[in-house]
Amino acid sequence: MVNEKDVPENLEWNINVRDGTKQVVAVPELRLVDKAWLQLKSVVGGLILKVWRFLVKAWNLGVAEPKKIIHAMKVGLALTIVSLCYYLRSMYEGVGGNAMWAVMTVVVVFESSVGATLYKSINRVAATSLAGSLGLGVHWISYKSGEKFEPIIIGISVFFLASAATFSRFISSVKSRFDYGAVIFILTFTLVSVSGYRVNEISELAFQRLLTIFIGTSFCILISIFFYPTWAGAELHRLIYQNLEKLADSLDGYVIRYFDDNGNVAEDSNHNKAIKGYKYVLDSKATEDNLVIIVASTFQANFARWEPAHGGFNFYHPWKQYLKIGASLRSSAYCIEALRGCMDSESQAPGIWYLKKHVSNACKTINKSSSDILRELAITVKTMTKSSKMGLLVQEMNTAVQKLQISLKSIPSCLIAPTSEETADEAPFRKTCITPLVEVIPLTTFVSLLIENAARINGIVDAVNELAVMVDMKHGSSKKTNTVITLPQIPKP
């Protein structure tokens, strides 16, 4: 079929006739109706295609994260219950009036985690009460001061309180806990103080409104806690131990690939995905599409502290420490990013092979113990039990680092700088062995970043240990229970 786009304004056919000349045959123009029809078809087709793609995207998201569908259905459920109450009430009373606030509360308060819902609910109720009573006071004062001064007093008080509350939202301590409360405070205060009601009317109204808001928030809290709850704390917890695992996978992947002699590391997409896991920790994939993890975790930590005790976490669980662990994880991820940078610039000089082999074992050992530590930390965080072999693993890693440094020290004598006691017949061998420094640089950079990374992993161990002390972790089921996790300092090369 002829596509609308392929049809130029004035269609012509060029026909090569037998005698070599060209004959131009004008094609009759498409009628206006046909044109419009084609255009309409293409527009509608494009629209259908767009909607279809959107639906496919939504479907895939739903299949990948059924939690999100459950949340959507919970909101639907809460809203249906509350609005049917409102409906029945409005049938009898004609107007429905204040019951509207219950519906409004459910819509704006119900969030995807229990912590966020609690944060908004408590903020809403507290701010409404506070601003309502303050507004009532201002209303009373302005009412008493006569008709002339009434709008002036109201205007000034609205201006100053609204400005102050808006400004307070920029202050970090207010922002993290009472941001939503400040908005509700401004709203309620303004509505109450400027309303034309008499004071005795308004106080009844305020009470009713507070009651409906209370009913709305109760519904939200109950449904969000008792129907497939999503705890912000549990999410943050999962995020941290999953990132520990991802970091271990990345580290393993890069080091093994670098030292693999045959270069035949499985290049399948799964492996590639795993090896790039550090990027999730690093947030270098931050685009507008996915809210970045640092902030997601900061929000989660803010919301988590509103949550009651659940699944092994107390009310005073040190969620902030998770952010600290997250920061030390990122610090190690930066190192892995730099490590990856070195791999692109590998040298093919003849001496490198020998040198690489020389340090290969020590590097592999460091890598093995590093990623073992990360995986063990993931288990520690996941199960909330102290690991009995952590001390041993850290010692192993630090010993491996020292061994690598010793083996690096032995390089010049065997490879680059021959002693003068050598006999003449050794000279040819020596000459082929000498590797110019510039060729060695990528390898040494790789090795020194590996050592730096080991030091940063010690930082992660520290952060997790602090968490263990804070929540008074018990040892796991292993028999050795009295191992103290000691962290010997890594000597720098």
Add this chain to the structure above:
Amino acid sequence: MVNEKDVPENLEWNINVRDGTKQVVAVPELRLVDKAWLQLKSVVGGLILKVWRFLVKAWNLGVAEPKKIIHAMKVGLALTIVSLCYYLRSMYEGVGGNAMWAVMTVVVVFESSVGATLYKSINRVAATSLAGSLGLGVHWISYKSGEKFEPIIIGISVFFLASAATFSRFISSVKSRFDYGAVIFILTFTLVSVSGYRVNEISELAFQRLLTIFIGTSFCILISIFFYPTWAGAELHRLIYQNLEKLADSLDGYVIRYFDDNGNVAEDSNHNKAIKGYKYVLDSKATEDNLVIIVASTFQANFARWEPAHGGFNFYHPWKQYLKIGASLRSSAYCIEALRGCMDSESQAPGIWYLKKHVSNACKTINKSSSDILRELAITVKTMTKSSKMGLLVQEMNTAVQKLQISLKSIPSCLIAPTSEETADEAPFRKTCITPLVEVIPLTTFVSLLIENAARINGIVDAVNELAVMVDMKHGSSKKTNTVITLPQIPKP
């Protein structure tokens, strides 16, 4: 004065009498009233101190960023105007009714940047109209289908539409543009469809409500644009060129400190602050206190596209490209972070001094041209004019990288690996000169990261060039106007 904490439950005085024995004199207990008074004083004192500290913090924030105070006053102004309208209206009509929606709109819609205010305003008006007409339809259908089916139809439609709209908020394309609209859609749809009014009543009500919302949003938009506007786009623009400058300062600081022979770099706090500027780019300072820059910039870019043309930016300004420049900036910041890591582990071996001096000039040249490029890019972005010397600078940097690689190549012959043609009397000198590889590693790592960073700076140049093409930047006032910015690839070491 005796502090309340220092007073134990039963106070006693031990007195050593001259004959060596002790006499215990019981002190009369503090009266309950005194105790309560002391406790009250300490509680009130603590509270006053807390409030005082909060006020000081707020004051400092206001002094540091007067823009925030201006925003707060703008909100106060808009709210005062709208609420006085509401007040006057409610004086005549008794109830005020729908005018309330204008107040509510101002409170929730007024954001700190023009883009965010526009985004919320347009979302609010569009979602209210759409959901209002849809709700009206459902209301009519349920009304026609009889009393028995009415609640069922309403319940089902509320459940499905609310669930679908909530779920759609998780889809990235909806989230970045219509997140707020989805909330308002659910709210309006539910309120309209469950209201007990008759259809002809409700359509008038809906029209009035839409009108008040329209009035509220108009106020917000006008005030946010015409009174000291804060453009999200301009903020994002400023963020990018400031980060370019910060990166240049950091790079300069570290390289000069590393190669400074006397180690007497000014250690004042200003210098330290400048040198750590890369951390702002890196977001490693991300705590709950400051919303991180990546996300801030993502939000800004989302909001900026709602803004009309302002101060040199068109409506279709490619804000997304700024995010790309930001990502390449971060990539370079990771490198500088690794660079800083090397500086801690500096070796003091005798040969290092010579080696350092050997590469020092080349490194300083790379650094100078790198930071010159960053500063030139900052100017390019700031003034939105193509730089005429950028091509030259990039060439300079890449030449410097090549020179460094050549000077690295010349090291082994002079320093580490002597040839066998040497005479015997040279041997002692040679021996002192030989530097074991392990000592050289920190230096070589530093150098190779510097080279890697140069490659990443090329990436930043690319991203800025793409921006220049997109917005069709003109050349600056310099005479040379036809220089094409060419980017020769850096050969890896």
